Amino acid sequence: MELKRFQIHPLFFAAGILSALTGRFLLFLAATLCALLHECAHASAARRYGYTLDKVVLMPYGAVIAGDIAGIPKRQQLAVLLAGPLANFATGVFFVALWWTFPESYPYTELAADVSFSLFFVNLLPAYPLDGGRILRLLLDPIGTKRAKAVCTVLSLLISAGVFVLFVLSCFETPDFSALLFAILLAAGAAGGGSYERLTFSAKRLEHGIEERRIAVRGTMSAREALRFLREDRYLTLLVYGDDGFLGEITEEEFLGALNGGAYEQTLAGIVG
16 A cells, blocks of 8 residues: 655644643544544555545644545445544554553653544544444435435534534633634535545546556466556556566556456456456
């Protein structure tokens, strides 16, 4: 799994400065690292099914990831959506287990464990742009696209309003600006939910010219295994060899076309043939 595009939202710096001024910079740093782990888990799960999530944007107290996974079957999409929260849950459990073995590590890992479990539960909230909102949207498909989106939008706005109320209440003691930023994030994503596209070859990549990446492989390799050779900034050509020598070439268009046809487990020799 590779992340080829990395961006930082302007509000990320604002959140970092605010955290430093309010003495919560360690929390901000822990949340950022756990969020990156969360998004990388999504990317790894997507790659297993022949899709790519390779654009990460650091957001205030978190991150979002995007890429080409549209048309993914529901069961596989559910697995990709759950991968992030489950990665955070597993990390939290790891720290708890660590305390049993090395109790002296507790003061140094308590914050990381708390953030990991928090990301697990928060991301399962049924609100956009969280994983829980996407999962709910997926489960509501039987009632129709428009109705499902309307339900998810309303829930997202209600949860955003609830978080904003918590921020207002916190102002009577110590203002919780992270709650305010989270409420804004939910409100901004209320009408979203993400649009994904299947892995396809785009001729636009060739407008300014890109280098060709030629990889020699055995014909017994499956198309799924060969996914690791794809690069956004390279044109892939697979040189397929069998026991008796060279079998033929597979262009990137042919390779992606085979994947779109569901040939994840087909051998490269079969695609050449």
